[in-house]
Amino acid sequence: MDRTEGTTPTEAAAEGAAQEPAAPGGEGERRRRWIRRTALAVVLVLLVPLLAVLTALRINHMGDPADGTRTRDRDALWLGHAWVDGRKKDADVTALARRLRDTGIRDLYVHSGPLEHDGTLPKSVYPRARWFIDAVHEKLPGVRVQAFLGDVLASENSEGMLLNDPDTRAAVVRSARQVLDTGYEGIHLDLEPMPSGDRDFLALLDSLRRETRSRDAQLSVAAHQIDPLPALHTVFGLFTEHPKWWSQEFFGQVARRVDQIAVMSYDTAQPLEGTYGGYVAQQTSLALEVTPPSTDLLMGLPFYYESNFDHWGHAETVPAAVRGVRLGLSRTDADRARFGVALYIDFAATEADWRAYKEDWVG
Numbered sequence: 001m002d003r004t005e006g007t008t009p010t011e012a013a014a015e016g017a018a019q020e021p022a023a024p025g026g027e028g029e030r031r032r033r034w035i036r037r038t039a040l041a042v043v044l045v046l047l048v049p050l051l052a053v054l055t056a057l058r059i060n061h062m063g064d065p066a067d068g069t070r071t072r073d074r075d076a077l078w079l080g081h082a083w084v085d086g087r088k089k090d091a092d093v094t095a096l097a098r099r100l101r102d103t104g105i106r107d108l109y110v111h112s113g114p115l116e117h118d119g120t121l122p123k124s125v126y127p128r129a130r131w132f133i134d135a136v137h138e139k140l141p142g143v144r145v146q147a148f149l150g151d152v153l154a155s156e157n158s159e160g161m162l163l164n165d166p167d168t169r170a171a172v173v174r175s176a177r178q179v180l181d182t183g184y185e186g187i188h189l190d191l192e193p194m195p196s197g198d199r200d201f202l203a204l205l206d207s208l209r210r211e212t213r214s215r216d217a218q219l220s221v222a223a224h225q226i227d228p229l230p231a232l233h234t235v236f237g238l239f240t241e242h243p244k245w246w247s248q249e250f251f252g253q254v255a256r257r258v259d260q261i262a263v264m265s266y267d268t269a270q271p272l273e274g275t276y277g278g279y280v281a282q283q284t285s286l287a288l289e290v291t292p293p294s295t296d297l298l299m300g301l302p303f304y305y306e307s308n309f310d311h312w313g314h315a316e317t318v319p320a321a322v323r324g325v326r327l328g329l330s331r332t333d334a335d336r337a338r339f340g341v342a343l344y345i346d347f348a349a350t351e352a353d354w355r356a357y358k359e360d361w362v363g
Helices: 009-019 027-060 090-100 129-139 166-182 199-214 232-237 248-255 273-290 318-332 351-362
Strands: 075-079 105-111 144-152 186-192 218-223 260-263 296-302 339-344
Touching: 027 273, 090 129, 105 129, 105 218, 105 339, 129 144, 129 166, 144 166, 144 218, 166 186, 166 199, 186 199, 199 218, 199 248, 218 248, 248 260, 248 273, 260 273, 273 296, 273 318, 296 318, 318 339, 318 351, 339 351
Parallel strands: 075 105, 075 339, 105 144, 144 186, 186 218, 218 260, 260 296, 296 339
Antiparallel strands: none
């Protein structure tokens, strides 16, 4: 029997409607579409600028370096602590001298710390320093040995050196005087992470410069990279306690207070050789623009291999870095005399690293 028999037209219509499937486009489907569109928009917002930056860096790595953009015989090499704590012997210095002969290396930054958090430096940390300095002078005439001193700076969540303490800064100066008395020909300072614009750091450099100048010694610093985009350190400061970069203005303020400034142009998180080389070219240009002609500007080369988010070993190579350095130099100040590269670090370097430095930079 027809189920609508004896029912009113309205009841029959309602019953028929109840048997029909729900029309597409209900609340759940609309929500899913909104989520997909929002996710796509977020991906595009993040991905498009990233791809644009990587493309720009890759383009920055293109072209030919100018003739003559090679070593100016003002290069430097960071050395590990083993050279001054007794582990290295005469044969090691002989091998080092053989390695450095016919290169552009003029300065050795030998790790002689770290400084204590209060700025002091126990003499027991570098018992063989005088031996090493004398051995270098004998086997590598003209090469200077500088004391590589550093410490971790304190933050809200960690212990470390407090540069805003005048007593601590005074102790660092006394430690510098102490190592210069030992025979070192300079102080190479590496305090990290150093926030851009730190006035206490500038005050410390002023005090150290007075001390080194009175002894005809060098003052050099390991410097953070410069903002690749305007005010990037400020933007990152909203999300992290220690932004990676310095402003170009602050870099220039530091450079004017020292004899040498060595940019730590590695650990850049660049994923490809081409983008890393383009980044180094940009950093070289930015640094050249604000480093006075009286200061040696050195660009760091990664003489080590790691693979992590900050440093991709397949990308951050010596050939890519040297090419970037030469391109930046070519475009900004090709004839600059007080310029070089700094190699980080001796104990992790491979034969391929040394070969690339000698073939691509020394020439």
